[in-house]
Amino acid sequence: MDDIIIAILRSGTPLVYVTLAGVIAQRAGIWHLGLEGLMIAGACATILGIVFTQSIVLALLIAVGVCMVASVLFWFVVEKLKANQIIAGLGLTGLGLGGTTLAIESIFGSQAAVSAPFGLPRIGPFFGSFGNLSILVLLMPFFVFAFWVLLRRTRFGLRLAAAGEHPYAARSVGIEPSRIRLAALVIGGALCALGGAELAAGSLQFFSQNMTAGRGFMAFAAVIFGAGHPVGAALAAMFFAIVGALGIRAQLVFGDRVPHDLLLGLPYIATVIGIWMSARLRGGAKAISGFGELRDN
Amino acid sequence: MSETTAAVLDCHDVTVRFGDVVALSNVSVSFASGAIHAVVGQNGAGKTTFARVIAGLIDPDEGSVRISGRDMPKGSVNDARRAGVELVHQSFALPPSFTVAEAMQFGGSGGKLYTRSQLERRWQAHLDALNINVKAGQRIRDLPVESQQSVEIARALVTDAKLLILDEPTAVLSPEGAEKLFQRIRHLKSAGVTIILILHKIREVLAIADTVSVLRGGKLVEGPVACSGIDADKLSELIIGPSARPLDEDDRAALTGSASSLHTHVGVSGKDGAAPPILDMKSVSSAPDGDGPPLTDVSLAIRPGEIVGVAGVEGNGQRTLVRALSALADVESGTIALDGRQVTTLPLQGRRIAGLRVIPFERNVEGLSLTSSLWENWSARKLLQGSLLSWIRPSALRSECKSALDAWDVRYATVAQRAGSLSGGNAQKVILSREMDEDARLIIAAQPTRGLDIGATAFVWNALDQARRRNCGILLISSDLDEIMDICDRVVVMLSGRIAGTFEPPYDIARIGAAMTGVTHDR
Numbered sequence: 001m002d003d004i005i006i007a008i009l010r011s012g013t014p015l016v017y018v019t020l021a022g023v024i025a026q027r028a029g030i031w032h033l034g035l036e037g038l039m040i041a042g043a044c045a046t047i048l049g050i051v052f053t054q055s056i057v058l059a060l061l062i063a064v065g066v067c068m069v070a071s072v073l074f075w076f077v078v079e080k081l082k083a084n085q086i087i088a089g090l091g092l093t094g095l096g097l098g099g100t101t102l103a104i105e106s107i108f109g110s111q112a113a114v115s116a117p118f119g120l121p122r123i124g125p126f127f128g129s130f131g132n133l134s135i136l137v138l139l140m141p142f143f144v145f146a147f148w149v150l151l152r153r154t155r156f157g158l159r160l161a162a163a164g165e166h167p168y169a170a171r172s173v174g175i176e177p178s179r180i181r182l183a184a185l186v187i188g189g190a191l192c193a194l195g196g197a198e199l200a201a202g203s204l205q206f207f208s209q210n211m212t213a214g215r216g217f218m219a220f221a222a223v224i225f226g227a228g229h230p231v232g233a234a235l236a237a238m239f240f241a242i243v244g245a246l247g248i249r250a251q252l253v254f255g256d257r258v259p260h261d262l263l264l265g266l267p268y269i270a271t272v273i274g275i276w277m278s279a280r281l282r283g284g285a286k287a288i289s290g291f292g293e294l295r296d297n
Numbered sequence: 298m299s300e301t302t303a304a305v306l307d308c309h310d311v312t313v314r315f316g317d318v319v320a321l322s323n324v325s326v327s328f329a330s331g332a333i334h335a336v337v338g339q340n341g342a343g344k345t346t347f348a349r350v351i352a353g354l355i356d357p358d359e360g361s362v363r364i365s366g367r368d369m370p371k372g373s374v375n376d377a378r379r380a381g382v383e384l385v386h387q388s389f390a391l392p393p394s395f396t397v398a399e400a401m402q403f404g405g406s407g408g409k410l411y412t413r414s415q416l417e418r419r420w421q422a423h424l425d426a427l428n429i430n431v432k433a434g435q436r437i438r439d440l441p442v443e444s445q446q447s448v449e450i451a452r453a454l455v456t457d458a459k460l461l462i463l464d465e466p467t468a469v470l471s472p473e474g475a476e477k478l479f480q481r482i483r484h485l486k487s488a489g490v491t492i493i494l495i496l497h498k499i500r501e502v503l504a505i506a507d508t509v510s511v512l513r514g515g516k517l518v519e520g521p522v523a524c525s526g527i528d529a530d531k532l533s534e535l536i537i538g539p540s541a542r543p544l545d546e547d548d549r550a551a552l553t554g555s556a557s558s559l560h561t562h563v564g565v566s567g568k569d570g571a572a573p574p575i576l577d578m579k580s581v582s583s584a585p586d587g588d589g590p591p592l593t594d595v596s597l598a599i600r601p602g603e604i605v606g607v608a609g610v611e612g613n614g615q616r617t618l619v620r621a622l623s624a625l626a627d628v629e630s631g632t633i634a635l636d637g638r639q640v641t642t643l644p645l646q647g648r649r650i651a652g653l654r655v656i657p658f659e660r661n662v663e664g665l666s667l668t669s670s671l672w673e674n675w676s677a678r679k680l681l682q683g684s685l686l687s688w689i690r691p692s693a694l695r696s697e698c699k700s701a702l703d704a705w706d707v708r709y710a711t712v713a714q715r716a717g718s719l720s721g722g723n724a725q726k727v728i729l730s731r732e733m734d735e736d737a738r739l740i741i742a743a744q745p746t747r748g749l750d751i752g753a754t755a756f757v758w759n760a761l762d763q764a765r766r767r768n769c770g771i772l773l774i775s776s777d778l779d780e781i782m783d784i785c786d787r788v789v790v791m792l793s794g795r796i797a798g799t800f801e802p803p804y805d806i807a808r809i810g811a812a813m814t815g816v817t818h819d820r
Contacts (some may be wrong), residue, residue, distance in 0.1 A: 153410055158403035162392050169390035172354060173404030174374035 002129045004245055009130075010203050012241030013137045014039070017195030018219035019237040020147050021188030023230050026223050027151060028184035029164030029177065033089030034074050036216025037096025038067045038189055042196025044100035047207035048107070050116040056201075063193040070096070071189030072182070079178045093216065101209040113208035119201035134202040136194060143191070147230040160184055195219075218271055225274040236274060243270035304366075305330035305460050305491045306351060306382075311360035313346050313515075320346040321357070322515045328508075330365075330459075333482060333492045334521060335506035337499070337536055340748050341721075343515040344495045345387065348464045351493070352384035353377035364460065381459030385466060387495075389449045393438035397424070397431055397448050401455055427451050428481075442469045442612060450481070461485065462493045467501055468776065471610050472810035479505045498779070499529050499536070511535040537751055573637045574598040575652075575739050575770030576622075581631035583621050583794075590614045590794035592621055595631070597789060597796065599739065599770035604761060606785030607774040610813050614794035615774045616658060619743050622772075623655055624648055636738045650682050652738025656728055656745045658774075660721070664728045667717030671709060671727060672698040674716045678731050705730040706756075722753030729760050733769075740764055743774045758784055778806065 018039050025032035045066040049059025070092065077088045105111050120134035127133070151157040162170040163177035170177050199215070200207045218240055226233025247266035250258070304327040313321040321343045328334045338344050349355040351362060356372025363369065364380040391400045398420040402411070413434075421433040429447045437445060446466065453461055463482075467475040482492055482505060496502050502509050508521040509532065519535050576599040583592040589612055599605050607615055620626035622633065624645040632641045635651045643651070657663035665674050672691075675698040680689065698712050707726045709719060716724060725745065733740060742761060746754040761771055761784060775781050781788055788800045790812040798812035 149410065153412070155402060155405065155409070158395070158399055161395070162403050165394055166390065166392040169392055170403075172352070172374065172384060172386065172390045174353075174378055175404075 004249060006130060006133065007245040007248065008238070008241050009133055009137050011244050012238045013134075013140050013202065014195040014199040015215055015219055015222065015237040015241055016140050016144065016234045017136070017191050017198065018216055019222040019226070019233045020143060020230060021191035021195070022219050022223035023147065023226070023228060023233045024151065024160070024184045024191075025181075025188045026228050027157075027164050028160045028181045029167065030078065030085055030181055030185065031089065031220075032185075032188065032223075033086055033217075033220060034070075034092030034096070035089075035192060035219050036212055036214065037093035038070055038192035039096070039196045039199070039216045039219075040100050040210070040212045041070055041096045042067050042193035043200035043211060044103060044196070044207050045193070046197040046201050047114050047116045047205075048103070050118065050201065051114065054117075056118070056120060059201075060193070060197055063197050064190045067189040067193035067196070068186050069189075071185040071192075075182045075185045079181060097210060097212075100207075104207070104209065111209055113206045115206040116201060117205075119203070119205040120197065132203070134198060136198040136202060143194075144230055144234045151230055192216075214268070218267065221271045221275055225278045227278065236278075239274065240267050240270055243267050303330050304328060305364065306493075307363035307366075308351070309361045309363070311347075311350055311357045311362065313343075313350060313355060313357050319515050321350065323360070324512075324515075324517045325360075326510055326517055326520055328491065328493065328521060330491045331486070331489060332507040333486055333494060333505055335494045335496050335502040335509045335524075336512060337496050337502055337509060337532070338512035339497065339536060339750050341514075341750055342512040342536075344497075344512055345464055346515075347512065348384055348462045348493070348495055351377070351460075351462060352382055354384070378456060381457060383453035383456070383458040383461050385446070385449050385453050385461065385463045387464040387466075387468060389442075389445050391437045391445060391449060391452070393436070395437050396433065397435055397437065397440075398433040400437055400448060401433075401452055404452060405455055423455065424448075424451055427454065442610060443471075443474045446470070446478070454485075458490060460491045460493065462495070464495045465497070466494065467496065467498070469611055471813040472778070472806060473814050474610075475501065497536075499532050502532070503529065513538050572601050574600050574634075575603075575636055576772065577632075577634040578622075579632045579634075581621060581633060582629050583617055584627040584629050586617075586626060589617050592617050592626075593794045595621075595794075595796055599772060601768040601770060602765050603787065604765055604771040604773055604785045606781035606788040607772065607791055608778060608781050608788055608809055608813060609776075609791035609797075611776050613791045613813075615743070615791055617794060618791065619655065619658070619741055619774065622648075622653065622739075622741060646681055649678070652736060654732040654734075654737040654740045656725075656732050656740065656742045658743040660724055660728065660748075661717075665716040665724055668715055670713045671702065671716055671719075672712040674727060675701065675712075675731050678734070701730045702727065722749050722756070725749060725753060725757060729757065733760060733764055737764065737769055739770045739772065741772045741774070744776065745773070746775070746777070746780060778809065782806070782809075 018035050021038070022032050022035050042063045045063035046059050049062040050056060053059060053062075074088060074092050077083045077091075078085045101111060104114055108114060120136060122131060123133050123135055123138050125131045151160065159170065159175050160180055163175060163180040167177040170180070196212070199212065219237060222233050222236035222240060225236035244267035247263045250266075251260060251263045254263070307327045309325050311321055311324045312319070324347065336344055336347060346355060350357050353369065353372055353374040353376060361368060364377065364382060367380060369380065370376050395403070396417075398416045401420040401423065402416055417433040424431055424433060429451050431440065431444050431448055437448070440448065446469065466478055470478060482494070486492060494506060503524055506524050509519070509524055509527065510517060510521045511519040511532070513536065518538070576597065578595055578597045581592055581595045585591045592614055595618065597605070607618065609615055617626055621628055624643065628641060632639060634640065635648060635653060638651055640648050640651055661667055672695045676694045695712050702709060702712065705726050707719075707723050707730065709723065716727065719727065740761070745757050745761070749757065761773065765771060773781065773785060782804045786802070788804065788809060789796050790798045790800070790809060792813065792815050797815065798809070800809055
């Protein structure tokens with residue numbers, strides 16, 4: 001039983017961090033399809049940081065910095081150059097996937113996976129069989145709670161929501177929606193970096209190209225599933241992780257009877273079902289509908 | 298120096314341009330503190346732009362704004378709010394998913410944490426102090442428009458507002474709601490708040506304001522003058538200006554709302570009392586679809602040559618009524634007959650062939666494809682009614698369109714120009730020329746004059762009158778009671794998807810107003 005929970009936490013934690021980034025962007029009025037790109041940039045920067053600085057703190061700072069800078073770029077393209085945010089987000093994802101491959105190719109001369117000598121600090125033997133989990137797993141619930149407070153119980157959160165839902169209302173009380181979105185994207189960038197770091201250095205300690213494998217898009221789905229609520233979206237992300245872990249379990253048990261590909265596809269099938277359900281659940285579709293249109297007259 | 302003459306607001310040579318359009322041109326005006334100032338003008342005269350400049354939402358191209366003697370940096374909402382200026386918007390600026398308490402909170406200053414109950418207690422006290430009967434925990438989207446407006450006023454008074462600007466506050470209110478609002482405004486005035494009211498009805502101006510200023514075509518044509526020194530005729534002359542086309546007296550009165558009972562030039566209608574009705578709705582109820590209240594047990598008949606007006610506060614089922622008649626809403630029970638023919642289950646195409654024509658609510662969204670050419674827009678009626686595989690000859694359609702548009706006096710360069718390049722009045726004429734053809738039997742005119750200037754408005758009214766003379770049935774939906782009372786032979790009032798009352802001339806505005814808000818008067 002323990003190992004199933006460990007597997008769920010390992011695969012769910014990176015997803016939760018990236019989901020929180022998607023939640024804050026979405027509440028500020030941006031459908032963030034660049035999550036995948038930021039996540040892989042964070043993963044790559046963390047491993048390269050460890051390799052070149054031999055310090056996990058410096059590596060994390062580099063990863064957070066890279067993702068924040070990329071987020072500012074995304075903001076500039078969307079808000080200043082007025083590009084379509086869906087296209088710009090997909091562009092950012094492409095930039096992340098291609099840029100990281102290019103980076104390891106040009107540094108190491110091959111596209112092979114890059115291993116790091118060590119990863120994120122572990123939470124320690126005090127936690128028994130869970131001791132091998134990284135510190136970011138332990139911090140994850142605190143981040144979810146902090147985001148809930150920030151988004152639902154502070155004036156900053158209200159302004160963020162106003163900028164997303166009704167930019168003209170925000171402007172008429174002196175809030176600049178564009179600046180609020182910059183703040184949201186930069187905070188989100190940092191979260192994506194942590195998600196990427198946990199993915200590459202939490203249990204694995206290596207980076208390989210395209211290793212995020214669509215997790216950024218799954219996080220995006222969790223944002224919709226959770227109707228833009230940080231706790232709901234985090235639970236949705238964990239739900240996807242549970243389905244994924246059970247899928248791997250199922251392979252071991254039913255591997256010879258059920259097609260392998262079908263079991264591997266379970267998390268993605270769960271995502272589709274989740275999105276479909278979110279439209280059915282009371283409040284889900286309604287709470288989210290205001291974000292599609294950006295009223296500003 | 299006397300305190301009473303101190304100006305709370307000084308505008309000097311303010312000019313605002315949007316591209317080639319000059320919205321405000323060299324407006325210099327100053328308002329004394331502690332009074333109620335009205336700013337009037339036709340649609341497009343620059344009233345809303347003026348309000349937004351003062352509130353810091355629009356950065357003027359030229360000129361300066363001084364508030365309480367201090368120069369305001371251009372286009373800064375924060376500075377304007379710090380100086381005590383608050384704007385209540387025409388279409389409210391409140392995020393619909395917020396609770397009332399959150400809507401109050403988000404515009405304030407400071408960034409402290411709060412709990413939901415703290416927040417609601419705090420703002421409930423604020424609402425109670427203003428005597429506004431709304432629960433702080435309710436969501437904005439669940440509130441009726443009158444309450445939303447109260448909430449927006451309460452939000453504007455969160456800070457210590459010295460100058461409160463209300464942009465067309467009565468547009469969404471019933472006559473009784475407007476009277477309540479005026480009481481509130483007088484109360485605020487006695488509390489020392491200076492108020493600027495953007496209005497377009499002379500009756501309301503004379504009822505509430507201390508001074509009035511008139512904007513026409515972006516220019517200030519009359520500085521603040523005391524309302525005691527001006528009468529309705531003079532004011533309507535200032536608003537309309539030296540009009541090229543002399544207007545019918547009643548139309549003029551309706552346009553400026555300068556009289557309260559106008560109904561005189563009806564009587565040509567109902568010639569054919571025995572003729573079968575053009576429209577016969579019997580107990581129609583529609584399925585709820587999240588877009589306004591569903592229709593409940595609506596029965597409505599329109600005889601040939603009759604204009605029936607639908608009055609009501611916006612959002613009480615008028616849009617659902619139009620969608621039910623155009624086969625866009627699901628009718629759950631009841632029947633609809635058009636010109637003696639059952640059309641309850643017919644799609645829109647079939648109903649149009651039977652003679653249904655619609656001048657829709659949103660001219661630029663539902664009425665025209667702004668990116669398509671005039672002739673494509675105009676031909677849509679025929680193409681929809683013809684068979685799918687019928688051969689289209691663009692050149693023939695273009696010349697037909699040209700002669701139709703000329704007959705309707707549309708000002709355009711070529712039929713190939715995009716519909717979006719026309720002014721509001723000309724765009725509406727394109728729709729009229731398409732929807733008011735010879736085969737039209739029932740014409741639904743939804744807010745056909747909204748946003749039009751006075752000349753174009755009179756043109757639309759005239760066109761509706763012509764159609765009435767051709768024995769069409771006309772359903773006119775309008776939020777302008779003066780318009781409805783001026784041109785309709787009968788008025789029904791809608792409230793929450795029901796018909797709340799039917800009125801025949803001579804109209805009693807008080808009783809219509811009471812029906813709009815659901816107040817029942819003892820007879």
